[in-house]
Amino acid sequence: MQLRLSSFPYASELRAAGASVLAAASVLGLSSCSAHTPPAHLGVEHLRAEVIERLESDPTYFTQGLEVAPDGTVWVGTGLYGESTILQRNPATGEVIHSHDLPADIFGEGITHYDNSLWQLSWKAGKAFKYDAATLRPTGEATYPGEGWGLCAMDNHLVLSDGTSTLRILDPETFAEKSRVDVTLEGRAVDKLNELECVDGAVYANVWYSTDILRIDPSDGKVTAVIDASASTGVKNTGEENPDAVLNGIAHIPGTEEFYLTGKLWSDLYRVRFVEVE
Secondary structure, three states: OOOOOOOOOOHHHHHHOOOOOOOOOOOOOOOOOEOOEOOHHHOOEEEEEEEEEEEEOOOOOOEEEEEEOOOOOEEEEEOOOOOOEEEEEOOOOOOEEEEEEOOOOOOEEEEEEEOOEEEEEEOOOOEEEEEEOOOOOEEEEEEOOOOOOEEEEEOOEEEEEOOOOEEEEEOOOOOOEEEEEEOEEOOEEOOOEEEEEEEOOEEEEEEOOOOEEEEEEOOOOEEEEEEEOOHHHOOOOOOOOOOOOOEEEEEEOOOOOEEEEEEOOOOEEEEEEEEEOO
């Protein structure tokens, strides 16, 4: 969900949290070993986004989902009724290669790449839209209950957020729900989970109205890292005069440890890596 004005109450606590995360057995049977995920006894890591490059984005995009294609272009899913779309663009030149508009009564949400397809969520319609990844030609639909916010693909399933502290594990073809996991930081539920990115067995999540990104172990829902992506790190909110222009876009760049970050109505796309806080 993207239009309510509120504040995220946990941001300062997320940065301050430093107690150990205890090891827990897997409850979902999902892969949790990751080059990005430390053993639980090492505790919650505190990282920051280090900006490598600033690229241009389109400040008219109400960005809801961001994904990097194998050829280095990016897919962007946007929201708002009557303006929602999915498109493929060259991040270096800004050229739009393919695009497809959603119906006017659909508020677009998160996107992900799975196999040779892209999936795009809707906020309240309970529909996910499937596209051919090469052309963005619609190829199917699926349904799910409740709201859709963020989506990412991991192994043989999808992970969906709905604005709460819960992540849903879904079948990648039918959207049938396999299981759920509640996300916690030091035992406390963290809600407003929004745009997602799955990388090496971990789930990275934007938190709505926060400049923190969480790295989550999906086997038990525990936060393993809190990543500061605030203006103090160089990730500047270029649409900050609009209260809805918040950080909301995280995409791993394949073959690297780098990510793209952006936000709703931002004119900037940042290429970053996550480093330890000094």
